Amino acid sequence: MTAERIPGAPARRRLVVVGSGIAGLYSALLAAEAGAEVVLLSKGALADSNTFFAQGGISAVLDEPAPGDTVAAHITDTLTAGAGHCDEEAVRVLCTEARLDIRGLERFGVRFDADDDGDPALGLEAAHSAPRILHTGGDATGAGVANALILAVLDAQDAGKIQVLGHSQATSLIRSEGRVTGVEFLRNGRLESVVGDAVLLATGGAGQLFAQTTNPSVATADGLALAWRAGAELADLEFFQFHPTSMVLSAAGKPAPFGADPLLISEAVRGEGAILVDANGERFMPRYHPDAELAPRDVVSRSIALHLASLGDPNGHVFLDARTVEAIKGKGFLEKRFPTLSARTREAGVDWTLEPVPVAPAAHYWMGGVVTDLHGRTCVPGLLAAGEVACTGVQGANRLASNSLLEGLVFGRRAVEGFLGWAPPNGGGTDSLVPSAPALRSLAGERLASSEAGVDLHATTALSGTTEPTGALVWQPELVPEPFSRAALRRLMTAKAGVLRTGGLLREAAEALNAWADVVLPENVPDSVDSVVHEDANLLLAAQLLVRAAGARRGSLGAHYRSDAVETPREEIVQRYTIRRKASLVND
Numbered sequence: 001m002t003a004e005r006i007p008g009a010p011a012r013r014r015l016v017v018v019g020s021g022i023a024g025l026y027s028a029l030l031a032a033e034a035g036a037e038v039v040l041l042s043k044g045a046l047a048d049s050n051t052f053f054a055q056g057g058i059s060a061v062l063d064e065p066a067p068g069d070t071v072a073a074h075i076t077d078t079l080t081a082g083a084g085h086c087d088e089e090a091v092r093v094l095c096t097e098a099r100l101d102i103r104g105l106e107r108f109g110v111r112f113d114a115d116d117d118g119d120p121a122l123g124l125e126a127a128h129s130a131p132r133i134l135h136t137g138g139d140a141t142g143a144g145v146a147n148a149l150i151l152a153v154l155d156a157q158d159a160g161k162i163q164v165l166g167h168s169q170a171t172s173l174i175r176s177e178g179r180v181t182g183v184e185f186l187r188n189g190r191l192e193s194v195v196g197d198a199v200l201l202a203t204g205g206a207g208q209l210f211a212q213t214t215n216p217s218v219a220t221a222d223g224l225a226l227a228w229r230a231g232a233e234l235a236d237l238e239f240f241q242f243h244p245t246s247m248v249l250s251a252a253g254k255p256a257p258f259g260a261d262p263l264l265i266s267e268a269v270r271g272e273g274a275i276l277v278d279a280n281g282e283r284f285m286p287r288y289h290p291d292a293e294l295a296p297r298d299v300v301s302r303s304i305a306l307h308l309a310s311l312g313d314p315n316g317h318v319f320l321d322a323r324t325v326e327a328i329k330g331k332g333f334l335e336k337r338f339p340t341l342s343a344r345t346r347e348a349g350v351d352w353t354l355e356p357v358p359v360a361p362a363a364h365y366w367m368g369g370v371v372t373d374l375h376g377r378t379c380v381p382g383l384l385a386a387g388e389v390a391c392t393g394v395q396g397a398n399r400l401a402s403n404s405l406l407e408g409l410v411f412g413r414r415a416v417e418g419f420l421g422w423a424p425p426n427g428g429g430t431d432s433l434v435p436s437a438p439a440l441r442s443l444a445g446e447r448l449a450s451s452e453a454g455v456d457l458h459a460t461t462a463l464s465g466t467t468e469p470t471g472a473l474v475w476q477p478e479l480v481p482e483p484f485s486r487a488a489l490r491r492l493m494t495a496k497a498g499v500l501r502t503g504g505l506l507r508e509a510a511e512a513l514n515a516w517a518d519v520v521l522p523e524n525v526p527d528s529v530d531s532v533v534h535e536d537a538n539l540l541l542a543a544q545l546l547v548r549a550a551g552a553r554r555g556s557l558g559a560h561y562r563s564d565a566v567e568t569p570r571e572e573i574v575q576r577y578t579i580r581r582k583a584s585l586v587n588d
Contacts (some may be wrong), residue, residue: 012037014196015419016183018170018223021049022142022409023387023415024202025149026101029108030134030416032161039194041168043187043203046150047143048218050204050388051405054142055266055340056125057133058105058409059402060098066122068129071095078403081127081296082396083558084573085236090394093374094403094410101409102134109148112136123403125271126294133402139266139338145405154533165194170222172525173199173230173383180230189529198419200384201227201370202412208486208535208540210363211494214243214264216352220535221542223389227370228581229525232378235391235578236368237549238560242499244300245270246362248317252348263344265320265359267401270294272329272337274322277356278307284318288475298398298559301361305499319356361499365404367395367559368549371578375423376415379580384419386412393576397467397558484516486536489543497547500563506551515542523581545579554578 013036017028020042032038042048061071079086106112112134113121123133136144156162168186174193182195207215224263228234247263270276270293277283289295290302290431295303301305310318326334334353335342345352369391376384387408394407417423482488496509517523522541526533551558555568 013198013419014039015416016046016194016196016199016281017041017202018183018199018226019043019049019202019204019389020046020150021051021202021204021387021389021408022145022149022405023412024049024200025051025146025153026104026108026409027200027202027386027412027416028162029149029156030104030413032156036416036420037196038156038162039165039196040153041165041170041183041194043169043218043222044167046153046164046166047146048216049146049220050207051142051408052146053214053264054145054405054455055264056268056402057123057135057141058102058145058405058578059111059128059132060123060134060406061095061132062099062102062120062122064119066131071130073129074098077127077129078394078400079396081398081400083398084191084396084570085239085558086391086396087393087577090374090392093108093414094394096472097410101406101413105148105409107151108253109137110145111148113138115343121289123268123271125267126300127291127296127400128402133268133271135268138336138340140340145434158178168192168536170203170226171530173226175230178381180380183226186529186531194239198382198384200376200386200415200419201389202385202387202408203389205366205388206539207363207420208488209466209493209539209543209546210241210498211490212246212360212362214246214362214364221538222535223385224369224545225522225538225541227380227385227389228377228545228579229523230380230383231581232380232383232385233371233578233580234369234545235371236393236395236397237366237546237575237579238553238577239367239395239397239558240295240363240546241365241367241559242301242361243267243303243364244297245276245320245357245359246364247345247348247350248358248360249348251317251358252345259578263341263348264362264364265341265357266295266338269320269322269325269338269341271320273325273544275305275318275324276300276359277319277321278311279313279316279319292571296344296398297364297401298561299500301559304361304563309500317358317360320359321356322352323354323356335358342407363498365395365399367391367397367399368546372411373417373418374411374414375418376411377418377423384415386415397560470537479557483518484536484540486539489513489516489536489539493543493546497543499552499561501550501560501562503551503554503562504548504564509543509547510551513540513547516540517544549577549579 015031016042017024028038028040078091115121122131135141168185170185172182172184184193201223206211206221207219245265284307285292369389370385372390376386403500496505522537554566556565
């Protein structure tokens with residue numbers, strides 16, 4: 001079976017897909033094409049997703065790759081960026097099967113940018129060893145992909161193959177006899193429900209946990225909270241990637257409008273040769289990493305934070321200087337290569353052909369999530385997950401640039417295979433055109449096997465491998481200077497659990513979060529028809545889980561950096577701190 005066309009399902013079954021990013025849209029189309037009945041829930045409009053705002057592109061080694069590029073090189077780059085924490089089998093699947101799902105996208109109407117010879121225009125991005133990044137519309141890849149898939153979904157809806165429920169916020173998973181059988185959701189101020197043979201969570205991430213984020217307002221950890229409350233296992237929550245170059249609108253030429261989202265300045269800009277300088281005009285990245293601006297994202301973000309701290313301005317910003325790109329590649333290159341960014345920076349009052357752009361790190365992507373096998377299956381029967389909400393182990397401790405959209409494609413398709421029964425119970429491969437690869441030790445089975453870890457009776461989580469106490473922490477009122485609000489939560493997480501962390505900061509964060517949780521009770525589904533109330537509870541729950549995981553990992557690894565880190569042996573690098581709601585709370 002390949003992404004070219006999934007063969008017909010032997011019996012018509014219903015799949016409920018929650019989320020309208022690349023994983024949700026693509027998997028819904030494939031499942032419907034295979035003959036399944038598909039219901040697609042979108043929290044807002046179909047375009048309201050992280051996918052729509054993605055600029056960088058999709059990484060893939062094509063049938064005719066760039067000179068010298070290979071699938072093996074893509075695998076190596078992904079493993080290197082993941083800091084030794086990736087599931088190697090998942091990475092091999094991702095990189096080997098990438099070209100199949102690129103063809104799948106093209107079949108659903110996506111048109112990738114071409115060079116002057118009509119061949120795919122392959123870009124180079126940070127931490128990639130060769131040009132292998134596909135774009136559509138220059139720096140508007142996410143929008144181009146999303147628009148094409150949305151049109152295909154709407155066509156399928158018109159043909160009666162997919163039922164789309166827009167502006168429907170999932171609030172809880174329906175369970176029967178230990179199996180997930182549907183979703184309850186809010187729509188038009190009313191609580192409704194839909195049942196199915198399985199539910200696929202494709203809800204994206206949780207950038208709204210932090211004060212500065214590249215994510216849209218819908219990224220509020222909804223899928224993670226749904227899965228946690230249903231008893232699913234979570235892993236790698238300590239690894240949250242901060243994009244190093246988000247435009248600081250307040251420092252630009254015009255006042256930032258109230259509530260304006262930060263503007264991500266794509267990795268591809270640095271790939272084309274832009275450099276980072278401080279307020280003194282000094283280029284500083286070479287002193288922090290030999291790859292300078294092309295180092296992995298966590299390194300660049302941390303380097304910016306450390307450099308600002310060394311200048312006595314930890315809450316300040318640096319500058320991205322793209323003038324060198326224009327000077328080398330010719331006048332008008334930036335406008336042609338990055339039309340959206342050129343327009344958006346001008347709107348903010350900066351002409352980046354003439355002056356540098358003020359930037360700072362912003363919460364961008366969560367490597368951790370709901371633990372799945374290689375076909376999207378969680379430890380809860382009937383519950384699948386794909387995309388950013390899932391944790392296949394493919395991203396490791398730090399995601400390689402432009403691998404996120406690819407993960408949504410490859411593992412979204414594989415989740416459909418799992419749903420239709422074409423994946424073996426152990427999560428192995430299926431019959432397909434994908435060349436067979438040598439078997440590598442998978443960590444997925446170990447993660448699932450460890451989900452029955454012992455539980456402190458007073459704790460709300462089971463955390464394997466922790467070296468810090470998991471009991472309730474004493475509330476210090478001075479750490480909670482105000483009642484709970486989303487703004488207060490985002491400030492707290494940014495200050496104490498952001499790019500730079502220490503054990504003390506994380507303990508202070510946990511105490512404040514626990515105090516708020518005593519009032520909000522995020523473990524439970526809120527008894528409210530106000531969507532904001534549900535989002536706030538989901539964010540608070542996600543914050544608690546992230547901080548607990550970050551406190552457990554006392555060494556620095558990938559995107560998780562602790563300035564008080566202890567030396568970490570190899571076995572702890574590959575170890576996953578997994579969290580699962582205690583058994584007494586799982587049962588209905």
